Amino acid sequence: MGFGDLKTTAGLQVLNDYLADKSYFEGYVPSQADVAVFEAISSPPPSDLCHALRWYNHIRSYEKEKASLPGVKIALCKYGPADVEDTTASGATDSKDDNDIDLFGSDDEEESEEAKKLREERLAQYESKKAKKLALVAKPSILIDVKPWDDETDMAKLEECVRSIQADGLFWGSSKLVSVGYGIKNYRYSV
Structure with missing residues (x-):
């Protein structure tokens, strides 16, 4: 300081x-x-x-x-910043070499044969577990509700118009007619 x-x-x-x-x-x-x-x-x-x-x-x-x-x-x-050493004669301090303590381990030290063998076994187990897992392909699933304007809308024509929509990666799944109330039904599509 x-x-x-x-x-x-x-x-x-x-x-x-x-x-x-x-x-x-x-x-x-x-x-x-x-x-x-x-x-x-x-x-x-x-x-x-x-x-x-x-x-x-x-x-x-x-x-x-x-x-x-x-x-x-x-x-x-x-007084002052902590990262500056005081070099004045009155404030000179004895500083120890902090490099002699290795807090995180050193790569220079030799690893024992047992430790190497154990590490290799664990890596092999991990690789075998990883190879057994199937790759999961993520496909989004979207539900779309198509509601008619009123109870006189032709639902067959409505479904035909909806399925006529084409886009890259769009695959129409199943659909079903769901009753909303008062005789009105809407289509629920799985995309």
């Missing part, structure tokens, strides 16, 4: 990027965290680092009230 050396342009660039979407380090008012970072900067940031310069000028306006700002001042290395 930290910004690195805030007296260098690299450290000020990290500070500028960090302040791109923040006004202060902690919360919505200036605090002792802002004072701690402000005191680590020797001079105002260059004008091309606009976020850092805006923040610097704003905190400088609290020159007389710095001691009364809320919060507790802690080490400078505790």
Whole structure:
């Protein structure tokens, strides 16, 4: 954590990027965290680092009230983005090599003969189960209700007109006459 050396342009660039979407380090008012970072900067940031310069000028306006700002001042290395190592002399930490722990296993290690045999057996079982399954061909099934205008509509002529409709992939299935009520019947088609 930290910004690195805030007296260098690299450290000020990290500070500028960090302040791109923040006004202060902690919360919505200036605090002792802002004072701690402000005191680590020797001079105002260059004008091309606009976020850092805006923040610097704003905190400088609290020159007389710095001691009364809320919060507790802690080490400078505790503030800032988590992905930057602090390289200052006061904030240097001992870092361990994280590469010695392999959380997900390594492909470099030799697999035992029993494990290889077991894996091969399971793959063979899976392939045999997969080969036994029939390929399922998906065919959509649609039911269409064709309703007449009134009870005097010629239902035989209506069915003839409906079945005259032709389209790619359209196959008319069975149909039946279903009673709706009051002597009115409609056709239900399976497509």
